[in-house]
Amino acid sequence: MPADSTETNGVDLPPQKGQPGVADVISALYHHDGKLATQEQRVANYVKDHLEDISAMTIAELAGQCNVSTPTVIRFCRTLGCDGYREFKLRLAQNLAVSMQYLSADPKAGPTAGDSAIDQILNAINATANVMRRQIDPLVLDCAKAALLDTRHLLFAGIGGGSSTVAQEAANRFFRLGIPSMSTSDSYTLQMRAATLKEGDVLFLVSASGEADAIIGAAKIANNYGATTICITKPGTKLADVCSVPILVDLPEDRDIHKPTSSRYIHMIIVDALAMSVAQEMAHETTENLRRIRASLTAYHGRTGPQPLGD
Amino acid sequence: MPADSTETNGVDLPPQKGQPGVADVISALYHHDGKLATQEQRVANYVKDHLEDISAMTIAELAGQCNVSTPTVIRFCRTLGCDGYREFKLRLAQNLAVSMQYLSADPKAGPTAGDSAIDQILNAINATANVMRRQIDPLVLDCAKAALLDTRHLLFAGIGGGSSTVAQEAANRFFRLGIPSMSTSDSYTLQMRAATLKEGDVLFLVSASGEADAIIGAAKIANNYGATTICITKPGTKLADVCSVPILVDLPEDRDIHKPTSSRYIHMIIVDALAMSVAQEMAHETTENLRRIRASLTAYHGRTGPQPLGD
DNA sequence: AACGAACGTGTAATTTAATTACATTAAGTC
């Protein structure tokens, strides 16, 4: 294999976010998958099926498992943008460490000595966010955004502590854009309000389980009256099936019941991302609304200077 | 160095989450720090100061930098619980990959062309979290934790969309631990409830500005009746002056008013970290409460499997 | 169809990096 093989890769990998200079070899692996030379594809297939084992294997072991030569493995690594097998192993381990942090949490493991509680929470949020980013479909987000841009009546709902908080916060974000936005966590009120929605309105539901009867019922009602139903939930659930724009994320839950759940942060991040996109798209109207809010609050409490707007 | 050095470590490191058999060498490094043999301590000092560089260095390079022999480096790695330098490098890279995600978030970097809205929100959270971690005083967190462990009456309050949500979420976290916990965002109710508190009770206030009259007034009332007042707020504010345990963070606000504010995530993270610490300290009582909650919810909705507990 | 170039692959040789064996020195205990 000539030394210019890296120039013919066809892909110049950007650094992974948060990892200056460390490319994402997992993404590269899937990018090249199916388009590799015959023997290199055998390596790729084995690596995909044994991601967690690779970094502890010698190149001879991996080549043996795939029935290829060790230089073929090196060529494979170079196709993925690494200098050689050493770098490939290192990067794979790093990339996996980020994603795998809490996927198979061991309840017997306590906090490690050097991690503060805050570090543990932050680690959990970031690990879960990485899982979400691999799953989330940008096209669905675009659909949701389009619906939100058009709506004149926006109802958020979630039942249970975390989901109801996310719904409430969502309404707190969107009302500032001049969109009539409300939230409810009361299952009866939700059915009633859903029945008042019509075409062009949006019902936005948050449910980690995707199986709560009151939530699903409300989605069906709103659908019947022509409203757009958007939800943030798990794939393969009743709610996902019923909604017209399902934002699907299957988030790992920490087995340690003493730790607060990360998924509500992720749901909030998704809502915030939508709010930001909508705000930027309707910047003319938004800016005037936000100016009014700021002026009114300043008149009320007299404080100026940088602070969250009404938060 | 005899082969039984691992038996004299004094610490049997548990596997890190999600990585069976992969211990946290950073924690081990700090655990042994100051108690190592002379030359090994030189290696430890260098490693601490160059964590990000180590995994790309050969053992000869590292030994050269520390002016020690390569077998000394291997002994150092074995002291930390690794088989050799290869394993040490791999584990260090893995451990760092997780932490580096938020440590490298840059508050001064604007959104780049390829960043999705989600990337922008997440980067802002991580950047703000880095600011918080540099400011927050662990001793104050310990004081807050101690007060929370002892209390039989816990009242959270915040006024304004974000602060009131954090307060509500906080109560949602702490009631699960068997601590009678409530929240309010109604300024009148807050004064009334504050007046019912007494010694051993806790009033926990969330205020980004630290200058809201209703919040400060409630803190003064509760102080007068002997309750402990904890707050999350800005340094140098009236609220910071009035509370007995002020958790102080001066968080930057994004100048772009179209972007949702990050500080409410940070406040939630602080609350979650406290809730987790308290939960682990009173694990006996907590586990029973959480078991009851799970059993009751399952009886109510019939669903099992991993999901956020009641969220 | 024939030929040449490019690509893919593996064997063997070479290089690099890590580890072990052993000797020496330093520190601690009686």
Next chain:
DNA sequence: GACTTAATGTAATTAAATTACACGTTCGTT
């Protein structure tokens, strides 16, 4: 001071990764 244990480094050895080169296959051009 004598003896034992711990710490340390040099040199030799082993393990692992990489390179060089030869051969076979496929593709494109004449």
